Amino acid sequence: MAEEIITLGDITEYIELPPFQIEDWTYTIIPINELVKLDGDETLEIVRYSNDNSEFIIKYNTSGSLPIGYESVINKSEYSWEEIENVLTSSQWVVDLSIHEFEASWINPESGEE
Amino acid sequence: MTIGRLGNQVQMRDINAEFNIRPSTVQIGLGQIVNIYGRNADYGNPYPEFPWQAPTKLSGVDTGRGFHGYTHRSANFDGVNDYLYGANTIDSYASFQPQMTDSFTLSMWVRATRTSVPQPGYAIPLFFIGGQNGFTGPFFGLYYSGRLSNGATEDLFIARFFRGAYTSGPTRDYRFRATFSGGNIWWGYTNPRLMNHILLQYDGNGPYSGAFRMWWNGVELGVNRTNNYPNSGGLVWGGKNLRVEIGRFPYTGSPAGGSQLITNVQWFRGAVAGSYNREMYNRGAGAGPFSQEITSNLHYWPLYLNGMDMGQQLGGSNSVYDLNSYQVGFGNMIRPVF
Numbered sequence: 001m002a003e004e005i006i007t008l009g010d011i012t013e014y015i016e017l018p019p020f021q022i023e024d025w026t027y028t029i030i031p032i033n034e035l036v037k038l039d040g041d042e043t044l045e046i047v048r049y050s051n052d053n054s055e056f057i058i059k060y061n062t063s064g065s066l067p068i069g070y071e072s073v074i075n076k077s078e079y080s081w082e083e084i085e086n087v088l089t090s091s092q093w094v095v096d097l098s099i100h101e102f103e104a105s106w107i108n109p110e111s112g113e114e
Numbered sequence: 115m116t117i118g119r120l121g122n123q124v125q126m127r128d129i130n131a132e133f134n135i136r137p138s139t140v141q142i143g144l145g146q147i148v149n150i151y152g153r154n155a156d157y158g159n160p161y162p163e164f165p166w167q168a169p170t171k172l173s174g175v176d177t178g179r180g181f182h183g184y185t186h187r188s189a190n191f192d193g194v195n196d197y198l199y200g201a202n203t204i205d206s207y208a209s210f211q212p213q214m215t216d217s218f219t220l221s222m223w224v225r226a227t228r229t230s231v232p233q234p235g236y237a238i239p240l241f242f243i244g245g246q247n248g249f250t251g252p253f254f255g256l257y258y259s260g261r262l263s264n265g266a267t268e269d270l271f272i273a274r275f276f277r278g279a280y281t282s283g284p285t286r287d288y289r290f291r292a293t294f295s296g297g298n299i300w301w302g303y304t305n306p307r308l309m310n311h312i313l314l315q316y317d318g319n320g321p322y323s324g325a326f327r328m329w330w331n332g333v334e335l336g337v338n339r340t341n342n343y344p345n346s347g348g349l350v351w352g353g354k355n356l357r358v359e360i361g362r363f364p365y366t367g368s369p370a371g372g373s374q375l376i377t378n379v380q381w382f383r384g385a386v387a388g389s390y391n392r393e394m395y396n397r398g399a400g401a402g403p404f405s406q407e408i409t410s411n412l413h414y415w416p417l418y419l420n421g422m423d424m425g426q427q428l429g430g431s432n433s434v435y436d437l438n439s440y441q442v443g444f445g446n447m448i449r450p451v452f
Binding site: 059084089095096098100 | 192193194195228230232233235236237257259262263272363365366368373
């Protein structure tokens with residue numbers, strides 16, 4: 001496969017591949033001290049660290065292979081996308097988007113609202 | 115030929131490997147996309163009567179909450195770490211550096227995917243263009259602000275130009291009150307195929323009322339409040355690494371805050387929304403000032419893959435970005451990484 005050259009005309013083959021479903025992904029929270037056990041290369045992706053850097057989240061496609069070392073990680077917590085969204089609402093994980101709120105000071109006071 | 119991994123998942127590096135090119139050299143019409151995050155979503159077979167699979171009003175349904183388009187495929191941003199990012203997308207073409215005095219129209223189909231009350235500070239980054247090295251330079255941005263950090267509901271679309279850095283504040287700031295009749299502010303409709311059409315127009319006429327206008331599923335939204343300053347010479351785009359970003363806040367780098375489906379993003383030169391609203395909404399993405407009329411239904415620009423065959427137009431022109439029309443399209447065939 002690595003040596004195979006495809007042409008523009010072959011692009012249509014990609015289009016027919018099964019698309020990705022968000023339900024196919026699993027998000028896992030792992031303590032930072034377990035990081036050394038993982039070596040995912042192609043499959044491991046750290047998507048976010050907790051605010052105190054004590055934990056991190058990885059996500060992987062359930063139809064693919066697990067990150068190397070994943071099974072040896074102790075105390076890992078697995079979540080679906082819907083579940084991880086709720087986890088991320090906690091102060092431990094939430095990204096401060098209040099930056100857009102200080103925009104209030106940019107609003108012309110004459111607009112009558114603030 | 116078999117390409118893919120993780121269950122037929124095609125990734126950017128697969129494609130690059132096949133073409134023996136590095137991500138940084140992948141060309142798109144507008145410039146370059148070096149990384150795309152977000153994932154393709156698919157919700158079943160398209161309607162046979164609408165084989166182009168693009169969301170349109172005509173392919174949609176009246177839910178009692180308004181008329182929404184259906185989509186077959188779209189980019190799915192999970193709100194955790196997905197985003198679309200095209201670096202060096204602007205400076206490659208000096209003529210495509212929208213100034214404060216340049217008019218434009220932005221058309222896109224979106225659907226927030228959250229179905230429950232979101233956390234305080236919830237906002238959905240929709241579209242950003244411009245910026246330099248982390249958006250320290252001038253840029254235009256559009257996002258949805260659902261809740262403030264204190265939990266108060268805001269429920270606004272916010273469109274703005276920043277003449278300088280983000281921290282200096284916007285030169286032009288418009289806020290539109292969303293009108294989700296019967297729905298909730300986070301658009302968490304249960305049918306995943308329902309998409310909503312956003313149409314934003316900027317007239318380039320300076321600090322006057324109506325500089326920005328916005329339509330939501332064909333209905334013009336009322337302006338909640340505005341903030342205008344004189345053009346002062348307009349924006350000054352310079353340097354490199356100007357970009358288009360979708361699905362994250364470029365000034366915080368955070369994609370979090372709102373999960374969403376997005377498809378058929380188009381940028382038109384000129385304030386054409388008023389004239390082409392019907393085409394872009396009723397007849398689908400790609401319709402509008404540069405629509406195709408080979409048949410009555412062929413009028414959208416798919417982005418097949420990163421750097422390949424985007425926006426195939428009649429006559430063989432091959433670009434998402436058309437230099438003559440200042441037109442950008444990220445089509446419903448978008449295949450981001452992940």
